[in-house]
Amino acid sequence: MDLVVPLKEYGLTDKEIGVYLELLPLGTINLQEIAKRLEVTCFTATEPEKFLDNLDEKKRLIEGILPKLKELQEDQKQSSNVQIYEGFKGIFTILSDVFKIKQQTYYFGGYKKSLDILKHLPDQARLIRVDRNIPAKVVIDPTDEPLFHTPKYKKLTELRFLPSLEDFPAMIFIYGNKVAMFTVRGDLIGVIIENKQFSEAMKIVFDMYWSQAKSAKL
Incomplete structure (x- = not known):
């Protein structure tokens, strides 16, 4: 059986393989019988079972860092x-x-002005979230409209008012x-940005407005 290939796959260099296979059948011998250039006086070939111990140790090391490696891989995958x-x-x-x-969704902004836009959209545009039972935390300028008073809207929505919006x-x-x-005024322009870091940053902005706002009294 060729021992060189599996030992090389294990991670030994050609020189290490040669020394190991030379020493293994000899036990403990004088250094001069193996290599005059090495800086020790004698060698003892490690027991073959030691390879399994080393493999177990390598496995433990990899398992220890595997979650971080996966995290790095996922970060790279994120588009x-x-x-x-x-x-x-x-x-x-x-x-x-x-x-x-x-x-869970979060949104904030000048809602009263947005109504001028929404009225030009199909009726279902304003009802999409409620129809699909999607929960939301909302911070908008003080506004009152019939939708806010419906039981389903109240159940799905945490609503706060902030006059400065x-x-x-x-x-x-x-x-x-x-x-x-x-945008809610001027040219109608919208954007969707898919990026975890940007989403997290905007959530911080939302939380700032949320902390300043007061619960809607409807």
Whole structure:
């Protein structure tokens, strides 16, 4: 049986393999009988079972760092994507994406001004989230509309008002690893950004507004 290949796959160099195979049948011998250039006086070939111990140790080392290696791999896999939309059709596309999956969502902005945009969209655009039973935490400028008083909306929504958002020029939505936003005045432009770090950063911004806002009294 050729022992060189498996020993090389194990990680030994050609020189180490040669020395090991030479020493193994001889036990403990004088250094001069093996190699005059080595800086020790004698060698004892390690017991073959030691290889299994070394393999176990290597396995433990790899298992110890495996979660971090997987984390690095996932970070590399995470894609960043930016999509830009225009017009009423683009805003409808954005809202459809925000509420496509049932997950906790967060949004804030100048809601009263956004109503001027939403009224040009299909009726279901304003009801997508409620129809799909998607929970949300919302911070907007003080606004009252019939939708807020419905039992289902109240059940799914934590609503707070912040007067300073009345002049906020956009509505911003945070959901999963995505952030979506659209302008509420001027040219209608919207964007969806898929990036974990950006989503986390915008969640911090949301939390700041949330802490300043007061629970809606409707």
